[in-house]
Amino acid sequence: MYKNRRTHLQQQLNNDYLALFFSGKAPYKIGDEKYYFTPDRSFYWLTGLDKENMILLLGNYQGQDFTYLFIEPYDEVMAKWIGGRMLPKQAQEISGITNIYEINDLWDIIGNLLNRNFSDKEKLNVYFDLNKQEANQITQAIEYVHKFKEYYPNINILNSYPIMAKLRMIKDEDEINKLKQAIHITDLAIQNMMKNSHGNIMENELEAHFDFVLKCNQCEHSFPSIIAGGKNGTILHYSDNNQMVKDGDLVLCDLGASYQYLNADITRTFPVNGKFTDRQKQIYDIVLRGNKYIMNMVKPGLTLRQLNNELIKFYETELKQIGLLDNGKKVSDYYWHGVSHMLGLETHDVTIANYKLEPGNVFTIEPGLYLEEENIGIRIEDNVLVTNDGCINLSKDIIKEPEEIESFMAKYHK
Ligand SMILES: [Mn+2]
Numbered sequence: 298m299y300k301n302r303r304t305h306l307q308q309q310l311n312n313d314y315l316a317l318f319f320s321g322k323a324p325y326k327i328g329d330e331k332y333y334f335t336p337d338r339s340f341y342w343l344t345g346l347d348k349e350n351m352i353l354l355l356g357n358y359q360g361q362d363f364t365y366l367f368i369e370p371y372d373e374v375m376a377k378w379i380g381g382r383m384l385p386k387q388a389q390e391i392s393g394i395t396n397i398y399e400i401n402d403l404w405d406i407i408g409n410l411l412n413r414n415f416s417d418k419e420k421l422n423v424y425f426d427l428n429k430q431e432a433n434q435i436t437q438a439i440e441y442v443h444k445f446k447e448y449y450p451n452i453n454i455l456n457s458y459p460i461m462a463k464l465r466m467i468k469d470e471d472e473i474n475k476l477k478q479a480i481h482i483t484d485l486a487i488q489n490m491m492k493n494s495h496g497n498i499m500e501n502e503l504e505a506h507f508d509f510v511l512k513c514n515q516c517e518h519s520f521p522s523i524i525a526g527g528k529n530g531t532i533l534h535y536s537d538n539n540q541m542v543k544d545g546d547l548v549l550c551d552l553g554a555s556y557q558y559l560n561a562d563i564t565r566t567f568p569v570n571g572k573f574t575d576r577q578k579q580i581y582d583i584v585l586r587g588n589k590y591i592m593n594m595v596k597p598g599l600t601l602r603q604l605n606n607e608l609i610k611f612y613e614t615e616l617k618q619i620g621l622l623d624n625g626k627k628v629s630d631y632y633w634h635g636v637s638h639m640l641g642l643e644t645h646d647v648t649i650a651n652y653k654l655e656p657g658n659v660f661t662i663e664p665g666l667y668l669e670e671e672n673i674g675i676r677i678e679d680n681v682l683v684t685n686d687g688c689i690n691l692s693k694d695i696i697k698e699p700e701e702i703e704s705f706m707a708k709y710h711k
Pocket of ligand 1 (some may be wrong): 400562638678
């Protein structure tokens with residue numbers, strides 16, 4: 298599978314090139330601690346390897362493709378402290394790469410390749426995955442761009458990111474299956490929150506009921522969970538999760554399980570005591586119909602921006618009918634984010650500008666409405682897979698009809 302992915306990439310690159318991908322390194326945190334390591338997702342997509350400080354070198358010369366992997370040497374002392382690094386044999390089994398060398402050999406190997414093969418270095422293209430980055434962060438890719446320019450001033454530096462993004466946006470069967478599992482565990486974890494919910498519960502206690510199910514099922518978090526009661530639900534990226542959800546308030550839960558690096562991203566909003574008020578149900582109903590309206594509209598060829606514009610038009614009619622647009626109020630006073638983003642190995646997955654949907658894309662549909670004065674924040678987010686003529690809702694099993702939420706919670710009401 299990983300070999301196939303590399304082949305697909307190599308078919309898209311020019312002849313006579315090198316292409317480098319880095320697994321990355323965990324940043325320093327404090328004292329003798331590092332931040333938790335997570336692999337660069339393009340590296341992972343191409344190799345299936347999730348260990349620090351590995352480099353994938355792909356290349357082509359005179360019609361011949363070649364593949365090298367560079368990893369850290371095995372260190373017996375380190376093995377006793379933190380467990381062994383990956384052995385070349387293990388790396389080969391997972392990635393299917395047979396040319397595996399120690400990372401210190403990288404420049405020797407490149408030197409040999411260039412002297413042996415590339416007679417006219419002027420034409421040599423070297424691809425790096427130059428995704429947008431935090432402005433003040435020097436990534437390994439940038440470091441190596443500088444080194445390459447120093448050692449080989451005449452080479453041509455190219456960005457493989459747009460090509461990788463296009464490939465990664467089309468999900469294969471393995472990715473869809475892992476994503477389904479991530480969504481299934483998210484479903485179970487949301488149910489566990491709803492079962493244990495009651496008026497005046499702390500947001501962090503609800504969060505613990507979610508986290509418990511993830512841990513029991515070998516899942517990580519796709520991103521820091523948002524558990525936002527009442528007015529907190531109107532803050533888009535609220536993640537303090539340390540307030541009481543008052544009896545009678547809604548709680549907005551935007552969260553997801555990550556299974557083998559495939560990320561679910563789900564939002565459900567439910568009444569903390571198990572029963573919607575009429576007003577809450579009225580607003581909830583508009584968001585829910587917006588969610589379905591957009592889902593029915595999905596087909597290849599559309600852009601996510603078009604979908605968002607359609608949602609805004611829908612809201613213009615709906616909000617007007619219930620008087621929310623009186624006194625010069627606009628839709629943007631109640632809804633000000635996008636309705637969708639790509640989903641996959643990253644929660645906000647790779648994409649390119651003005652991308653037109655294709656079969657195999659997975660993205661979110663997440664309309665919301667935020668009425669701060671009324672302590673009502675509602676968002677309903679599903680994850681869909683684009684097909685030839687529409688989409689499949691991968692999160693269809695996660696309850697969202699208000700009547701179903703109420704009857705489900707009534708069964709467990711304390
Ligand atoms: Mn989302």
